[in-house]
Amino acid sequence: MPIPTYSTRCTGHRQIAHDVYEFTLAKPDGFSFQAGQFVMFQVPLIDNSSDVQGRAFSIASAPSESQLLFVAKIKQGGRAGRWISEMLKEGDDVTFQGPLGNFTLAGQGEEKLLFLATCSGIAPLRSHLVETLHQGDARPMDLMFCVRKEEDLFWTKELAAIAKGHPNVHIHVSLSQPSSSWKGRTGHVQDVAEQVINDLPERSVYVCGGPEMVKAAKEKALSEWNIPKERVHSEDYV
Numbered sequence: 712m713p714i715p716t717y718s719t720r721c722t723g724h725r726q727i728a729h730d731v732y733e734f735t736l737a738k739p740d741g742f743s744f745q746a747g748q749f750v751m752f753q754v755p756l757i758d759n760s761s762d763v764q765g766r767a768f769s770i771a772s773a774p775s776e777s778q779l780l781f782v783a784k785i786k787q788g789g790r791a792g793r794w795i796s797e798m799l800k801e802g803d804d805v806t807f808q809g810p811l812g813n814f815t816l817a818g819q820g821e822e823k824l825l826f827l828a829t830c831s832g833i834a835p836l837r838s839h840l841v842e843t844l845h846q847g848d849a850r851p852m853d854l855m856f857c858v859r860k861e862e863d864l865f866w867t868k869e870l871a872a873i874a875k876g877h878p879n880v881h882i883h884v885s886l887s888q889p890s891s892s893w894k895g896r897t898g899h900v901q902d903v904a905e906q907v908i909n910d911l912p913e914r915s916v917y918v919c920g921g922p923e924m925v926k927a928a929k930e931k932a933l934s935e936w937n938i939p940k941e942r943v944h945s946e947d948y949v
């Protein structure tokens with residue numbers, strides 16, 4: 712079956728950290744998705760708008776939220792990077808195909824959740840977090856969110872606000888290359904998980920970020936935390 716195409720409008724666009732942008736789109740009529748899925752934007756070349764290619768972006772908002780939210784880590788010189796940082800603005804028309812992907816919550820038999828994200832890999836995990844809480848899910852959930860430096864941090868207050876009032880939810884932010892003045896946690900997501908979570912083998916793990924981090928975290932989950940492969944889920948941002 713062909714993947715449906717939707718046209719909609721950009722309703723907000725701002726830089727939120729070094730090389731990181733968030734943008735929102737009006738939810739097109741008839742578009743529905745599950746938390747964790749992504750869409751494929753039709754991205755024009757900045758110098759030639761008739762040259763268009765697809766680029767995948769996870770939906771960071773939950774199905775229960777009114778708009779579609781996205782977060783993009785800009786790769787300098789990249790097609791999507793230039794489109795988002797130099798071209799896209801509020802009011803623009805945007806076309807995408809979707810929803811796509813299987814990075815959805817498996818559900819039954821997954822009693823305790825562990826979300827591991829680096830940088831824009833937070834997108835589908837924010838969607839999961841908001842949606843599970845919207846549905847009244849009281850399972851223990853820990854979200855590890857790592858970026859390199861202070862200047863790369865974003866959404867920390869927003870994530871804390873989502874977790875507020877939910878004793879089953881804990882957010883753990885870390886930097887892998889902090890400055891000497893950083894007082895918070897340090898280290899990669901999988902290492903922070905080992906410091907913080909004392910029931911790792913009982914968790915179902917959802918990992919999202921760059922391919923190296925995803926590989927390292929999955930290896931730990933499978934071979935050191937002894938989590939069966941059916942409970943280790945991942946999305947690579949290639």
Ligand SMILES: Cc1cc2nc3c(=O)[nH]c(=O)nc-3n(C[C@H](O)[C@H](O)[C@H](O)COP(=O)(O)OP(=O)(O)OC[C@H]3O[C@@H](n4cnc5c(N)ncnc54)[C@H](O)[C@@H]3O)c2cc1C
Pocket residue numbers: 749766767768769770782783784785786787788789790791792793812831832834946947948949
């Ligand atoms: C399922 C999925 C979901 C994803 N979701 C997200 C998400 O939510 N947020 C997110 O940030 N990313 C996400 N990604 C990654 C995203 O799709 C793009 O791969 C990423 O944004 C880079 O695309 P680009 O068009 O900017 O780079 P490309 O044009 O594809 O370039 C690839 C690389 O080549 C380099 N390059 C290209 N042209 C030049 C040039 N002229 N000069 C110098 N260097 C150059 C770029 O810097 C980049 O490193 C997702 C990927 C997948 C597969």
